[in-house]
Amino acid sequence: MTARGCYIARRINLGKLVEGAYPDRTVNHRGNNVIVRFKDRKTPPTGHKQGARLFAPRWMIVFDYGALVFFNFDQSELAAELQVVSQFCETALEERMTDDYGVFVRHSLEKYSVGGPDYVLIRDLNENAIRVIGSILGQSVALDHYTVEVDRMIARFGQLNKDMMELGSFTITRKDLFKLIGVVNTTITDVIIKLELLNRSDTAWKFADYGKIWEYMRGDFDIADRFDSLNYKLSVIQANVKFFLGVLQNRKSDTLEWIIIALISAEIILGIYDILRTAAG
Numbered sequence: 628m629t630a631r632g633c634y635i636a637r638r639i640n641l642g643k644l645v646e647g648a649y650p651d652r653t654v655n656h657r658g659n660n661v662i663v664r665f666k667d668r669k670t671p672p673t674g675h676k677q678g679a680r681l682f683a684p685r686w687m688i689v690f691d692y693g694a695l696v697f698f699n700f701d702q703s704e705l706a707a708e709l710q711v712v713s714q715f716c717e718t719a720l721e722e723r724m725t726d727d728y729g730v731f732v733r734h735s736l737e738k739y740s741v742g743g744p745d746y747v748l749i750r751d752l753n754e755n756a757i758r759v760i761g762s763i764l765g766q767s768v769a770l771d772h773y774t775v776e777v778d779r780m781i782a783r784f785g786q787l788n789k790d791m792m793e794l795g796s797f798t799i800t801r802k803d804l805f806k807l808i809g810v811v812n813t814t815i816t817d818v819i820i821k822l823e824l825l826n827r828s829d830t831a832w833k834f835a836d837y838g839k840i841w842e843y844m845r846g847d848f849d850i851a852d853r854f855d856s857l858n859y860k861l862s863v864i865q866a867n868v869k870f871f872l873g874v875l876q877n878r879k880s881d882t883l884e885w886i887i888i889a890l891i892s893a894e895i896i897l898g899i900y901d902i903l904r905t906a907a908g
Contacts, residue, residue, distance in 0.1 A: 628683060628698060628699040628729075628730055628731070628732075629698075629699070629727050629728070629729060629730070630696055630697065630698050630727070630728045630729075630730045630760060630761070630764055631696065631697045631700065631705060631725060631726070631727050631728075632694060632695070632696045632725065632726050632727075632728070632761075632764035632765055632767060632768040633694065633695045633696075633697070633705075633709065633723060633724070633725050633768060634693055634694045634720070634723060634724040634725075634765075634768040634769045634771065634772045635693060635694075635695065635709065635712070635713065635716060635719060635720055635723050636693040636713075636716035636717060636718055636719045636720055637692070637693050637717065637718035637720070637813075637817065638691060638692065638693055638716070638717040638718060639689055639690070639691055639692075639693055639695075639712065639715055639716050639717070640691075640715045640716075640717060641656060641659075641660075641661045641689065641691050641715075642656075643715050644661065644689065644712060644715040645661060647714070647715065648711050648712070648714070648715065649663050652664065652665070655754055657758075658829070659690055659691045659692065659823070660688055660689060660690045660691070660758065660761070660762075661688070661689045662686060662687070662688045662754055662757055662758065662761075663686070663687045663688075663689070664684060664685070664686055665684070665685040665686070665687065666685075667683070667684060667685070683699050683732075683752075684698075684699070684752070685697075685698060685699045685700055685704070686698040686699070686752075686757050687700070687708060688757055688758065688761035688765070689712060690761075690762075690765045691821075692765075692769060692817065692821040692822055693716070693720070693769065694764075694765030694766070694768055694769050695708075695709070695712060695765070696757075696760070696761035696764045696765050698730065698752070698757060720772065722772075722775070724768045724769070724771040724772045724775075725768060726764065726767055726768050726771070728745060728746065728747075728760070728764055728844075729743075729745055729746030729747070730746070730747060730749065730752065730760060731746060731747070731748045731749070732748075732749055732750070732751060732752050733748055733749075733750065734750060734751060736748060736749070736750045738750075739836035739837075739839070739840075740836065740839060740840050740843070742840075742843035742844070742847065744847075745847070747760065747840060747843065747844065749840070755830050755834065755837050756837065756840065758828065758830050759828050759830050759831055759837045759840050759841050759844075760840065760844065762828050762841070763841065763844040763845055763848055763850065764844075764848075766822055766823075766824060766848075766850060767848045767850065769817075769822055770818075770822070770824075770850070770853050770854070770857065773814060773817065773818050773857060774853070774856075774857055776810075776814060777814060777857060777860045777861060777864065778860070780807070780810065780811060780814075780864055781860060781863065781864060783807065784864060784867040784871075787799055787867075787871065788867070797871075797874055797875070799871070801875060804871055804872075804875060807868075808868055808872075811861075811864055811865070811868060814861070815861055815865075818854075818857060818858075818861070824850065824854045825854075827841065828841050
């Protein structure tokens with residue numbers, strides 16, 4: 628079957644999602660995620676031939692940081708559930724990231740799991756396996772989003788630096804700079820804290836079989852290397868933020884100096900006027 632990860636929002640309200648959309652479904656809410664089991668299909672999806680896989684259980688795991696992973700959903704089923712979950716999103720994204728991963732079940736497997744390129748073979752698909760596989764795939768599609776966002780910020784700062792080099796002037800307003808800083812700070816918080824990229828899955832900690840899946844998939848998706856690359860880019864952005872804030876502060880100081888000079892000049896002019904008026908009288 629195919630596991631498809633989607634990143635659709637900066638936050639999904641899991642409590643409201645469960646109460647509002649899936650009160651009658653089998654739901655397991657743990658920490659930052661919710662697993663929902665869907666009823667088995669009575670007929671194969673449109674365009675599919677009869678087969679045991681098509682009647683296998685369907686699962687969805689939703690993470691509060693905005694990612695979803697679907698197991699054994701066809702395109703129309705997936706689109707329908709995305710529409711449902713979207714009602715409980717906060718700061719929904721216009722540009723959604725998706726990725727697919729193969730998950731194959733073989734009950735006769737001696738080891739619990741065997742990894743391959745872009746797939747994992749497991750003995751059975753249960754909630755622990757879904758939580759581990761879903762956590763890596765969810766983090767991966769979220770990383771795709773933040774990589775694009777950070778690259779855009781680097782391009783923005785690159786243009787500002789180019790303008791300063793060519794024009795010798797500051798081409799961004801104070802308001803726009805503060806907006807850009809807000810995006811930078813939010814991105815850093817989301818990547819480091821919400822995605823929990825530096826934390827091992829609780830299930831992977833407790834059970835060796837699932838720990839092996841977690842380690843294999845984390846390597847297959849290059850999570851550590853992608854995070855390091857993103858972290859480096861964020862450090863470059865932070866250095867740019869400090870520089871432009873310094874320029875803004877110096878500009879503010881220059882403005883204050885000119886105001887003080889103008890006030891002193893006005894005082895001198897008034898003093899001279901008083902002296903001349905007294906002399907004339």
